[in-house]
Amino acid sequence: MTLFLSDVDGTLTDGNGRIAMQDIEQIKKWQEEGNLFGLVTGRDQTYCMTLLRFYGITPDCLITSNGANTFFQGKNFSIDSISKMQTDDLFQKIAPFQKDVIGFVTLENGMHYFYSEKDKRIMKEEQAHLKYFAVELLEQINHSVPKISIFVRDAAKMEFYLKWFKKNFNDLDVVSPSYDYIEISQKGCHKAKALDFLIGNFHIDENKIGFIGDGSNDVPLFERLDQTYVMAHAPSHIRSCAKTEVASVSEALKKEREREHV
Numbered sequence: 170m171t172l173f174l175s176d177v178d179g180t181l182t183d184g185n186g187r188i189a190m191q192d193i194e195q196i197k198k199w200q201e202e203g204n205l206f207g208l209v210t211g212r213d214q215t216y217c218m219t220l221l222r223f224y225g226i227t228p229d230c231l232i233t234s235n236g237a238n239t240f241f242q243g244k245n246f247s248i249d250s251i252s253k254m255q256t257d258d259l260f261q262k263i264a265p266f267q268k269d270v271i272g273f274v275t276l277e278n279g280m281h282y283f284y285s286e287k288d289k290r291i292m293k294e295e296q297a298h299l300k301y302f303a304v305e306l307l308e309q310i311n312h313s314v315p316k317i318s319i320f321v322r323d324a325a326k327m328e329f330y331l332k333w334f335k336k337n338f339n340d341l342d343v344v345s346p347s348y349d350y351i352e353i354s355q356k357g358c359h360k361a362k363a364l365d366f367l368i369g370n371f372h373i374d375e376n377k378i379g380f381i382g383d384g385s386n387d388v389p390l391f392e393r394l395d396q397t398y399v400m401a402h403a404p405s406h407i408r409s410c411a412k413t414e415v416a417s418v419s420e421a422l423k424k425e426r427e428r429e430h431v
Contacts, residue, residue, distance in 0.1 A: 172230065172373060173199060173425060174364075174390075175418050176382035177210040177217070178347070180400055186220070186298075193224050195419035199426075205229035209360045211316065211352050211386060214240055215279030235344075235354050235386050236363035237315035238277060241371060245277075248366055249358035250313035251341065259317060259338060259353070260284040260307060267291075270321055270330055270351075274307060274314045282307045296320060316358075319351040327351075346384045361389035381421045383407065396425065 175181045182188055196206050207230030208217050214233045221228050231240040239246045256274070263272055264284065271292055274282045280303040283289040289302055319334065321327050327348060334343045334351055342354045368375050380390045383400035384407065391397045391410040398421040399411035408414055415421045 171377045171379065171425065171429060172205040172207065173379045173381075173422060174207050174209045174230065174232070175380070175421075176384065176387055177208055177212050177220070179383045179402070180381055181208070181418055182220070188220070188224055189417065189419070191419040192417060193226065195422040196226055199422050200226075200229075202426075207231055208233075209236075209364070209380065209382070209387075209390065211235045211318075211346055213275050213279050213315075214238065214245070214277040219279070230367065232360055232363040232367075233277065234275075234315035235352060236358050236360045237354060239363050239367060241367055246366065247315075248363045249355040250315055251317060251353070251355050252313050253311065255341065255355075256307070256310075256314055256317065259341075262337065263319070266330075269323060269326055270319050272317055272319045274310065274317055276310075276314065282310055284308075292320065295322065315354075317353040319353065321349050321351065324349045344386050346386050352386065359389040360386065361393040364390065364393065379421065379425045381415065381418055382411075396428070398424070 181192060200206050207228050209232040210217065212233060214231055217231050217233060237249050239248060260272055263270055271288045272284060280301050281299050282303045282305060284307050292299060293302060321330055327345060331345050331351060338353065340356055342356055342358060343351060345351050367373055378394055379396040380394050381398040382390065383403040388410050397411040398413045398415045399408050401414050401416050413424065
């Protein structure tokens with residue numbers, strides 16, 4: 170039995186959030202053969218479950234919010250989170266920069282929470298695909314959060330703001346998974362840490378784990394595992410971190426199947 174894990178955006182799904190038919194077929198075949206399949210993503214659990222169920226796939230494992238939470242054998246586990254104090258501090262500091270960046274928090278229920286009604290209104294206009302906008306504002310959330318997302322309204326300013334967030338919030342981990350988003354997690358929180366939790370608590374053989382991804386938040390898993398695949402469209406510095414370059418999840422699963430039968 171082998172566990173195969175896939176990143177979501179840009180790896181399993183295309184720019185419209187759809188999964189290719191050949192990937193669906195290979196995932197179902199993989200599970201029918203007695204193997205496990207799961208997602209490792211910056212997305213929330215509700216999004217992941219809804220996505221896979223639409224295609225008739227039941228995940229065996231989920232690592233969500235860039236490693237802040239995991240789902241395995243029907244149970245949820247919180248691995249890391251950002252405290253309410255850290256969250257309030259960050260949103261107060263970025264409030265003056267609203268013309269360039271807008272932050273929000275997505276909880277595992279799939280709802281997006283904003284600092285102000287104005288932020289929410291702008292995002293409904295500019296990022297309508299988010300769909301699920303919470304009625305409550307962030308100030309009404311009285312607990313820690315898995316991660317904070319920052320939408321950079323002008324992608325040309327991404328480099329500036331990425332450096333700014335790293336400098337001003339060095340007690341948190343800051344990465345850019347796409348050209349217009351920055352994701353912020355608790356220091357030391359990443360996908361590989363969550364996987365290590367599962368390996369240690371559920372006695373999973375790490376030599377029987379495969380992973381495919383395409384972004385900077387996937388690098389910890391590329392470095393942690395031996396059987397790693399990277400999408401051919403990923404930047405060169407990301408491709409260099411993985412073992413094998415492929416064009417799709419289905420191609421990676423076929424290679425995993427071949428490896429098992431060698």
